[in-house]
Amino acid sequence: MLSAEQKRGFCDNGFVVLRDFKSGEQLAALKARAEKIAAAHDFDASREVFSTAKQRGPQADRVQDYFLGSANEIRCFFEEKAFDRHGKLNQPLAQSINKIGHAMHDLDPVFDGFSRGDTLADLAQDVGLRDPQIWQSMYIFKQARIGGQVDWHQDGGFFVTSPGSVTTFWFAVDDATLENGCLWVEPGGHKGPLRQQFIRDGRKTRLIDLDAAPWPDTNTAIPVEVKAGTLVCFHGLLPHYSAPNISDQARHAYTLHVTDGVCAYAQNNWMQRSKEFPVRGFL
Numbered sequence: 001m002l003s004a005e006q007k008r009g010f011c012d013n014g015f016v017v018l019r020d021f022k023s024g025e026q027l028a029a030l031k032a033r034a035e036k037i038a039a040a041h042d043f044d045a046s047r048e049v050f051s052t053a054k055q056r057g058p059q060a061d062r063v064q065d066y067f068l069g070s071a072n073e074i075r076c077f078f079e080e081k082a083f084d085r086h087g088k089l090n091q092p093l094a095q096s097i098n099k100i101g102h103a104m105h106d107l108d109p110v111f112d113g114f115s116r117g118d119t120l121a122d123l124a125q126d127v128g129l130r131d132p133q134i135w136q137s138m139y140i141f142k143q144a145r146i147g148g149q150v151d152w153h154q155d156g157g158f159f160v161t162s163p164g165s166v167t168t169f170w171f172a173v174d175d176a177t178l179e180n181g182c183l184w185v186e187p188g189g190h191k192g193p194l195r196q197q198f199i200r201d202g203r204k205t206r207l208i209d210l211d212a213a214p215w216p217d218t219n220t221a222i223p224v225e226v227k228a229g230t231l232v233c234f235h236g237l238l239p240h241y242s243a244p245n246i247s248d249q250a251r252h253a254y255t256l257h258v259t260d261g262v263c264a265y266a267q268n269n270w271m272q273r274s275k276e277f278p279v280r281g282f283l
């Protein structure tokens, strides 16, 4: 699927940008399905916020359970800035959801179709995944004005395998621009160490520091502005972040996180599947 030059680029830079990977029709179908799931969200039953903010007590346990359970379900998470101080939404529900996660690719036919096929299977082989296993899908809304920043991180810390193998497939559902919070990456940064790991500890999760290497800044990072339909495929150690969406349009994206089945998947990764719900590949 990839040319020799693209393969070299992936090895040297840690990412490859593939324009027109998905058609307008495929994107429209995925977006319509995501909006339908969001519109059907039971707002009163769960007001979980997708947030790194610390919470305590029973509320914290409830948020944790909701999050951990999403490994095997389709669940909606809110933008941090969605609510006012009285817990009321500042804007309509459809414009308040941060993301849907994390098992749509296995549970929803539209997401399943979008996430699988020969082209993706070939690409996975080309970037070194011998036995691809799709652990997680996320539909990210990056809402107009309230779509928050996602700080510098490496996806490898969320899906640790031995040896490391996680690879991210990031699909632009809308054009991604500087103004609406496109990805920023540090070319070649995947050659550095894994800095943090997000682990599961019983019913709780936490982020632990592994290496004190500094995160990149805008001197060494570059923005990845891309058109809708583009696939950005990147190495699990590539540092990346995205700025807030300050535009007046949402910026939707869809991601898959994939590991290699020949590598051992860590027992303390936050995402674990039951035997009855095994991870599958692209075919």
Ligand code: FE2
Binding pocket: 153, 154, 155, 240
């Ligand atoms: Fe990421």
